Amino acid sequence: MFWHGFIIGSIVVFILILAYRIIRIASLPVHLRWELAPIPHERDRSKYGGSYLEVYEWWQKPRKKSLTAVIKYMAVEILLLRAIWKYNRALWPLSLTFHAGIYLVILAILLSIIHALVSIGGATSELLLDIAWIIAITGYVLGGLGVVGLILKRISNEGLRPFSSFTTYFNLFFLGAVFLTGYMSWMKAENLAADMSLIIKQTLTLDNAINISYPLSLHIGLSLVFLIYLPMTNMIHFIAKYFTYHEIRWDDEPQDAKMTVKILGLMKQPVGWASSHIKTEEKKNWADTSSGHEKT
Amino acid sequence: MKKLKLTDIAANENTPLTELNIDELIPLPPPYDRAGDLPGFRQLTEDQRQRLVCNLDGVVSYAGLPKPENEAEKKKYIEQFLGGLKKLLDKENNWTFLQPLILSLDYCAQCQTCNDACPVYLASGRNDLYRPTYRSEIFRRLIDKYGKTGGKLRARLTGKDIRLNWATITRLYELSYRCNLCRRCAQACPMGVDNALITRELRKLFSQELGWAPKELHEKGTVLQLEVGSPTGLNPRVAIDNLEFLDEEFSEATGIDVKTVWDKQGADVLLIHSAGDIISFPESPISFTILCNAAGINWTLSSEIGGYDGVNYGLFYDDVQLARVAIRHAEIARKLGVKKIVMGECGHQHKAFITVADRVLTGDLNIPRESVMTFLENLVFSGKIEFDPSKNDFPVTLHDPCNVVRNLGIVEPQRRILRYLCPQFREMTPSGVDNYCCGGGGGLSVMSDVNFTDWKVNVSGRMKFKQVLEAFADVPGPEVNKYVCAPCLNCKLQFRDIFEHYGAKERSGIICGGLAELIVNAMVDIKTPFIKWFDD
Structure with missing residues (x-):
């Protein structure tokens, strides 16, 4: 039952930690508006970066x-890495190879x-397994090449090297x-796809016959x-990206x-900043502090 | 050029990290391509080096930065910095920008894609110090080390250890004012990380916790605005006097009755100019008076303290001051009972008042606020005023103020006006939401302490000056008068400094002005040219 516990336990831990981090970000207070053009949901104007404020x-x-x-x-950004293509063309082939491998x-x-x-229900599909088999090897090769390329790029590039820490390389080596x-x-x-499918089936059905040999183990x-x-x-930037794009860049709701109601609640919170133009003997909340003016 | 490591920020507290050399900056087009012919940087005197904190790049933006006499005093400031750093991560003290800050700190992939989007970094000849990521990564590592549980151990284990000392905090302070907050870097980031926001949060920490902020933005900026009425120092009486004088002068010059309206209760429109225009570009407020009166608009200015100056320098460095100025403006509009507030030609006023403060102004303070661009577009195409575009038959290019265009997405209205009224209108490259900042963004245009102006005109404004020259490449000489339309006071101030520095008026025939002046210049009823070329 080791593999059952390991596989299911890992997935549960992953989901729990990920959920915890998502909830932490989502539960942060409403922030002041900080949108940034172009905003794609502007139907007639997003082509040139226009907004409803042009009306x-x-x-x-x-x-x-x-x-x-x-x-x-978002599809173009996620699948083809639009921003890197537009602003960092030299990095794009490596980054795309790496991400394509993961996908x-x-x-x-x-x-x-x-x-x-499907096979739990008694059916099987050789075609599906063959497709998965081809996709898997393509993914491993592209991902591996991407990792090697990114490591070499980080080591050799004067701009990237000072910002590449132990963690950066550790993460790349781990994925590699x-x-x-x-x-x-x-x-x-x-x-391999057939073997993987069998292991998944045995895990889902708690089948004790599960046996994984090296190097698959x-x-x-x-x-x-x-x-x-x-x-x-920070590799969960695929989650953070939802917030940075949808909740900040593209949050243009008046x-x-x-x-x-939310703002009035936030304005009731105390202000603890110490500078002389803010600090008063009597601790004030945001509403009082913002409507008055303390002399410096 | 010396390569910098992140850890250099904490080393040798009295020695600049880098020295600027004009030969290493990106070249400008002729006739500005020979560095030897151009005025260089003013070097600090020995006395200034002794007296001032000047350990970044040989430039000082704030002479008021304290210079501690002993270690205990330094330690006190470091403790204050740490206190502020923790408040930045706090839901009560920083609800205003906590989510954007945390996301920008935690999810940078260190791909450096943002660097080549930054006009300061590019113009500097790719000086490491001005990478958008340099200050951000140092601040990120300090926050990870001092603001998170187990941070010190983790910093050592992962090799991300940055020492926090007097050199670190003073250099971070100065470095936070080597960024225009234009957000071009944020636009380029695949993750949505915003280095400009991180820079602003850093400025905020210094202002809100240590009381360190450029005097032009704080003491002579927001404080003066809230106490006297305007960072220009104009009090209500003087503001009215100045405009009355300008009304008379322009009535005489144009032959039409120019009459500014003040404090009209129940007007449809409260127009809030930047008061700096009254002093530095008086044709701008007068143009609005002419246009509003000609179109029969029921409008007014306000003479309340703060009501005749729409600037809000709080946007650049301090949330509390930002909110105070915005609320003051909204209270004035409520008192006058106007239907809407129209921004003047001021980029950061647009951003501060239309969007950022939208989540500060509640209830009856949330009065509709409109951009001057749509207001003018509606006025020009209303059919109420007759225009003759041939009166504007000279080369015109448009500068896109970052806070109007990239930050608010107001791109086309001003272009529709220019395409209609200016036969020789041409775009800069890049333009629109991809524009380059004028180099005065983030409050820098009004900062001029010690030798800071030299940095603005040589480094931060360099890409824009290059763009302007390239836009007029078909008519480079001074014999053809050329107009840079910059519908933003801060941008105009920056252009004025750049053009003066390089002698652009004399050598290339370029001047800078607003949008409203071009509209008035094209009015059939204005018999003599409204735009004055070179004080003629």
Whole structure:
């Protein structure tokens, strides 16, 4: 039952830590507006970075928002790394290779899970396994190449080197080890996707016959440790990005009644800053401090 | 150029980290391409080096920075810095920007994609000190070390240890004023990390906890505005007198009755100019008076303290001052019972009042606020005023104030006006939301302590000056008069300093002005040219 506990436990720990970090970010107070153009949900204006504030007496006019444009924007950003393409072309091939590797490995795992679920019902699909098999090796190779490229780039580039810490390299090496052991497992197995699918099925059904041999055991072990480690690092920028984009850059909602309630609550909080233009003998809250003016 | 390590920030507290050399900056187009022909940097005197804290780049933006006489005094400031650092991470003391700050601190991937988006870094010839990430990463590591549990141990284990000493805090202070807060770096970041925000939070820590802020922004900025009425020092009586004088002068010059309206109860529009325009660019407020009266708008200015100056320097360095100024403006509008407030040609007023303060102004203080760009566009295309675009038949280019364009997404209204009224309008490259800052953003345009102006015109304003020259590359000589339209007082002040420094009027025939002046210049009813070229 070791593998069952290890696999399920790792996934549960991953979900719990990730959820904790998401809740921590989401529960931070409402901030002052800090949007940044271009904002893709501006249906007629996002092409050039325009906003609803370009409309005369905008508060009297209906707003035209486009969810499709947001989804399209994010899809290009996530899958093709739009910002790096636009602003850091030299890094783009390496970063894209690296990220494509990760995406493909995740996709191969998802296909293996789907096959495992199907096979629990008694069916099987060689085609699905073959597709997952090809995707997996492509992912391992691209991911591995991306890791090597990024490490070399960080070591050789004068701009990147001073900002690359032990943690940066550790994370890259860790992921590199995951890709490398994945590649080794793929080479040894007849069809790695089939083996993975079987392990997933045995885990889901708590089948004691589960038996994972080297190097797949090393690959799965490393991957699970990485899964636990991941939400403790800044590599969860895939989550943070939701907030930096949707809750800050693109948060252009004018104040409404619900927001007013939140702001009034925040303005009741005490102000503890010590500078002479703020500090008073009697501790004031934000509302009082903002409406008055203490002489310096 | 000396390569810098992050740990250098704490070393040799009395020695500058880098020395600026004009030959290492990016070259400008002819006739400004020979460094030897241009005025260089004013070097600090020996007396200034002894008296002032000057340990960053040989430039001093704030002569008032204390110079401790002993270790105990230094320790006191370091303790204050640490206290402020913790307050920045606190939900009560920093609810205003806590979420954006934490996300920007915790999720930088160190890809350095933002660097080449920064006009200061590029103009400096890629000096490490001016990377948007240099100050941010140092601050990030200090926060990780001193603001988080187990931080000191983690800093040692991961090799991210930055010493916190007198050199570190004074250099961070100065370095926080080597950024225009233009947010071009934030736009480039794939993660959505905002180095400009981190810089502003750093400024905020110094202001709100240690009381360190440039005198032009604080003491002679927001404090003066709230006490006297304006950072210009104009009190209400003097402001009215000045504009009455200008009304008379321009009535005479234009042949039409120019009459500024003051304190009209129940007006449709409260127009809040930057009072600096009254002093430095008087054609601007007068243009609005002419246009509003010609279009029959029911408008007014306010003579309440603070009501005739829309600037809000709090946006650059201090949340409390930001809120105080914004609330003061809103209270004045409420008292007058106006239907809406229209921003003057001032970029940071737009951002501070229309969006940032939107979550400070509650209840009846939340009066509709509109950009001058849409206001003028509506006025120009209303059909109430007759225009003759041939009166503006000279090369015109548009500068996009970052706070109006990149930060608010107001891009096209001003362009529609210029395309209609200026036959020789041409864009800069890049423009719109991708524009470069004028180099005076983030409050820098009004800062002129010690030798700071030299840095502004040589480094932070360099990319913009290059862009301007390139926009007029087909007519480079002084024989053709050229107009840079900069609808923002702070940008105009920065352009004025740049053009004076390089002699751009004399050598290239370039002047700078606002948008409203171009509109008035094209009015059929204005018989003599409204725009004055070179004091003619």
